[in-house]
Amino acid sequence: MTPLAVIPFRPLNPKSRLSGIMTREERELFAAAMLTDVIGAVTAAGCTPLVLATTPYTVASVRVRVTDADLSTALNTLLRDQDGPVLIMMADIPLATKEAITAVISADADVAIVPGRGGGTNAIYLQQGSSFATDYYGQSFMKHCRIAEERNLSLEVIDSFRLYVDIDEEEDLVDLLIHGTGESAALLRSFGFQPISMKGRVSVIRSSP
Amino acid sequence: MTPLAVIPFRPLNPKSRLSGIMTREERELFAAAMLTDVIGAVTAAGCTPLVLATTPYTVASVRVRVTDADLSTALNTLLRDQDGPVLIMMADIPLATKEAITAVISADADVAIVPGRGGGTNAIYLQQGSSFATDYYGQSFMKHCRIAEERNLSLEVIDSFRLYVDIDEEEDLVDLLIHGTGESAALLRSFGFQPISMKGRVSVIRSSP
Numbered sequence: 001m002t003p004l005a006v007i008p009f010r011p012l013n014p015k016s017r018l019s020g021i022m023t024r025e026e027r028e029l030f031a032a033a034m035l036t037d038v039i040g041a042v043t044a045a046g047c048t049p050l051v052l053a054t055t056p057y058t059v060a061s062v063r064v065r066v067t068d069a070d071l072s073t074a075l076n077t078l079l080r081d082q083d084g085p086v087l088i089m090m091a092d093i094p095l096a097t098k099e100a101i102t103a104v105i106s107a108d109a110d111v112a113i114v115p116g117r118g119g120g121t122n123a124i125y126l127q128q129g130s131s132f133a134t135d136y137y138g139q140s141f142m143k144h145c146r147i148a149e150e151r152n153l154s155l156e157v158i159d160s161f162r163l164y165v166d167i168d169e170e171e172d173l174v175d176l177l178i179h180g181t182g183e184s185a186a187l188l189r190s191f192g193f194q195p196i197s198m199k200g201r202v203s204v205i206r207s208s209p
Numbered sequence: 210m211t212p213l214a215v216i217p218f219r220p221l222n223p224k225s226r227l228s229g230i231m232t233r234e235e236r237e238l239f240a241a242a243m244l245t246d247v248i249g250a251v252t253a254a255g256c257t258p259l260v261l262a263t264t265p266y267t268v269a270s271v272r273v274r275v276t277d278a279d280l281s282t283a284l285n286t287l288l289r290d291q292d293g294p295v296l297i298m299m300a301d302i303p304l305a306t307k308e309a310i311t312a313v314i315s316a317d318a319d320v321a322i323v324p325g326r327g328g329g330t331n332a333i334y335l336q337q338g339s340s341f342a343t344d345y346y347g348q349s350f351m352k353h354c355r356i357a358e359e360r361n362l363s364l365e366v367i368d369s370f371r372l373y374v375d376i377d378e379e380e381d382l383v384d385l386l387i388h389g390t391g392e393s394a395a396l397l398r399s400f401g402f403q404p405i406s407m408k409g410r411v412s413v414i415r416s417s418p
Contacts (some may be wrong), residue, residue: 100368115370118380119387119404121410128220138406141387156387161324161373171327178328178350179366195328197347202328 004083005047009035011057017169037094037182039168045101053068075134082129089123096164112151113162115141173204187193212294214256218244220266226378238357244393246303254310284343291338298332303393304371319362323372324350331372353415382413
C-alpha cells in the first residue's frame, strides 16, 4: 500500500529565525523551495504527498489540506482516519533523498522515528497511522519514543544525517549549501549565500546576488 | 584484512569551546570518555584502534602514537605506510555505534567520507590508506571530495546522524544527552547536565551534581 506522506507547511512568514538574513518574501520563497525538495524526495520514494498547510496554498499535482489547528492537533485529527501507512515529514528537511526516505518507509517496526537536531523529530513513519498520536511540543523525540512504548508499538530510530539536518537558523544553511542538490540549495546560492571558513569553523556569507 | 582505525586525540586542555560550562579537568575527563566510546564502537565493528595523541597518553589495550605535527601532517605521515584499509575517525563522535561504523567500512568505494556538521569531515574510510592524503583545515568535506576526485578514487558519502554529530559546543550536548548510551553521556549526566525545553528549542541546563 502506498504510504501517505503528510507534510505540515506554513506558507506565510515562515522561518522567522532567518529574518536577520532574509526578507519575509525571501523566506517564503525559500520555505516553498524546501517544500518542493521534500515533496520530490517522498514522491521518488513512492509516497503520496499531502501538504497540511496553515493557510491556503497551491502546489502543482499535490493535495493540500488547510487547517488552523496547532501542529500536533492537526496531525492527530488526520491520523485518526488512517488505517494504512503514514509518513509524517517536516517541510524544512531539504537534504532528504529518495534513498533516505526509502530507508525510513522500509523499517520493520510499527513506528520509525527520525531524530532532528536538538531533540526534535524530523519524521515519523507509522505502519498504521491511526495507531499513534504525535506530540511535537518541546523535546519531541523523547516524547514520541515514550508514546510508542505506552502503546506497545515496536520502535526503530533511523540513522540519517540527511533527515536529521533541519533548517532553522543561519548556521544550518552551511550544510544545505554543501550537501544540497535541490531547489532550495539553488535558491540559496542565487540569493548570494556561500560557505566561508572563519577561525576554523565554517559559516555562511551573503554577497549581493 | 582488519582495518586500522586511527583516532586523533588531544589529551590536554581539549574542547576549549566548552570552557564556559566545564572546568579544564572536566573537559579532559569528558574528552577521554568520548574517546572510550569511539574506541568501543570501532573495536566492536572489527577495527584495530590506534590513538594518535598530541601528548603522551595511555588507554588500556590500545596502541598510542604521540606526535607534535598538525593533524593533517600527522595523519598523512601515517597513511603513507598503510597499504591496507584505514578508517580515520575523530575522537569527539560519541554517538558512534558498531552498526554505524560497520556501514562505513562496508562501503564499496575507494573512499567513504562521513560528513560532520558545518562542512567538516568526521570519518574517512580508505580501502588503501596510502592512496589518500587528508586536508582538515577549513571546509574539509569539500576538500576531501576533491582530493578523491583528483586521485581518481571512487567516493561514497555516508548518511549517518550518529557519525555526523560531533561535540564542540554547548548546544551539541543536547543530542549526546538524548541519544547517548555510552561513557561520555553518563559522565555528562553525572556532571549534572540535562536537556531542557526553552522557548520551543531544547538546550542544556546544569544543576549541581
